[in-house]
Amino acid sequence: MNTQVLLKVDKLSRRFGGLIAVNELSFYVNKNEILGLIGPNGAGKSTTFNVVSGFFKPSSGTLNFNGQDITGFKSDRVSRLGLVRTFQHDSMLRDMTVYDNIVIGTFSSIKHKAERDARVRETAELMGLIEVLDNVAGSLPHGLQRLVSIAIAFAARPKLLCLDEPLTGLNQTEVVSVLEIFHRMRQEYGISILLVEHNMKAVMEICDRIVVLDHGEFLATGTPEQVQSNPNVISAYLGKRHEKQ
Ligand SMILES: Nc1ncnc2c1ncn2[C@@H]1O[C@H](COP(=O)(O)OP(=O)(O)OP(=O)(O)O)[C@@H](O)[C@H]1O
Numbered sequence: 001m002n003t004q005v006l007l008k009v010d011k012l013s014r015r016f017g018g019l020i021a022v023n024e025l026s027f028y029v030n031k032n033e034i035l036g037l038i039g040p041n042g043a044g045k046s047t048t049f050n051v052v053s054g055f056f057k058p059s060s061g062t063l064n065f066n067g068q069d070i071t072g073f074k075s076d077r078v079s080r081l082g083l084v085r086t087f088q089h090d091s092m093l094r095d096m097t098v099y100d101n102i103v104i105g106t107f108s109s110i111k112h113k114a115e116r117d118a119r120v121r122e123t124a125e126l127m128g129l130i131e132v133l134d135n136v137a138g139s140l141p142h143g144l145q146r147l148v149s150i151a152i153a154f155a156a157r158p159k160l161l162c163l164d165e166p167l168t169g170l171n172q173t174e175v176v177s178v179l180e181i182f183h184r185m186r187q188e189y190g191i192s193i194l195l196v197e198h199n200m201k202a203v204m205e206i207c208d209r210i211v212v213l214d215h216g217e218f219l220a221t222g223t224p225e226q227v228q229s230n231p232n233v234i235s236a237y238l239g240k241r242h243e244k245q
Pocket residue numbers: 016019020021039040041042043044045046047048
């Protein structure tokens with residue numbers, strides 16, 4: 001396999017009873033790449049995320065991560081290998097401090113307290129959370145709460161960070177600063193990002209490549225420019241393709 005490929009998804013399918021949520025989907029994420037996974041509502045993005053991160057078993061198909069077959073591995077095993085995800089809804093513990101939330105992300109990889117402390121502070125520094133480390137997470141404004149959820153995942157220093165709609169509810173200024181953080185994660189820590197996001201302007205701005213899903217199936221892939229001008233993608237988003245059927 002090409003050594004530049006970090007995650008390879010091959011003919012992945014996931015059924016729920018009679019419904020095929022993801023059908024024979026193949027795509028890859030390169031090392032140090034930011035890949036967007038987009039598609040209209042119900043296209044199968046979250047299901048793909050859940051299967052890739054080990055929360056759902058695939059019905060068929062294979063997953064290879066960093067040269068290892070991880071098909072059917074559970075989420076804790078997948079995350080220990082360096083594939084860590086966030087959730088659409090904030091996944092932090094609201095009654096605990098920001099510090100105590102971020103340190104959770106270090107448990108699987110760091111044993112010593114001093115090293116954990118250094119990791120939490122470095123993570124908070126990058127994410128602009130250093131001033132609020134002692135605050136109760138649930139008391140923070142929405143934008144900072146989103147950052148805490150991402151910080152927990154990033155504190156594990158994953159090889160691949162899978163972000164499920166991280167920009168939901170953020171204002172334009174917050175979006176700009178979060179995108180800057182994603183850039184720094186990639187540049188300074190060499191991590192790859194798999195991004196599911198409905199904010200198309202942000203996706204087009206930050207992604208190197210994009211994979212488009214529609215009705216559980218692969219529709220298109222390419223650079224943001226290629227995808228934006230692809231007639232099939234335009235039709236899927238505008239619904240024209242389905243009106244004709
Ligand atoms: N646990 C489940 N049980 C049954 N059907 C499900 C389940 N999860 C998802 N589905 C169905 O699978 C299809 C794909 O859903 P999915 O949530 O993956 O799409 P999505 O692209 O993430 O949508 P959205 O952008 O609205 O979050 C939908 O028809 C959905 O109803």
